[in-house]
Amino acid sequence: MTADTDQRLVDRVLNGDKNAFDMLVLRYQNRISAAIARLISDSNEAEDVCQEAFIKAYRALPLFRGDSAFYTWLYRIAINTAKNHIVSRGRRPPTSDVEIEDAEMSEPGKMLREIESPESSLELEDLKSAINNAIEALPADLRTAFTLREFSGLSYEDITEIMNCPVGTVRSRIFRAREAIDVIVKELL
Secondary structure: OHHHHHHHHHHHHHOOOOHHHHHHHHHHHHHHHHHHHHHOOOHHHHHHHHHHHHHHHHHHHHHOOOOOOHHHHHHHHHHHHHHHHHHHOOOOOOOOOOOHHHOOOOOHHHHOOOOOOHHHHHHHHHHHHHHHHHHHHOOHHHHHHHHHHHOOOOOHHHHHHHHOOOHHHHHHHHHHHHHHHHHHHHHHO
């Protein structure tokens, strides 16, 4: 349903209805902002990059073929814009695509059973830290596939398009990332 609505909005924009793009921005602004904020910690910079990503998407809209979901296409533009921004600032891209606490789709503190005690709070913080460190330690290709799946909730097919590799490779990368994180978490437990 969303894909049909997105395509109709894209068609309206291409036919001259600029307000239709506003509807797409409103629909995806929070998700795109969250994705960019995982790469760029400065909120003002992240906001600028988000705006730049939407401008690029608007200008490139005639190139959108509808082969993938609009969000996948937009997400790819946003991530590439963020990475280009980081490189243009003379900084290396971050070692982690995601900070666990900032993850859009999940919040470990809510997912893990919380028991109110200083010991359990400390254990929870240790676990969060271990998971975060494990994600940061992953090679870039594993980390990207893992975060796109686990934190952005994208399908394997969408990740395939974003990473420009076969679906089997995506599945393998996610599996290997999960294994590596499991090893570290099991050491803590």
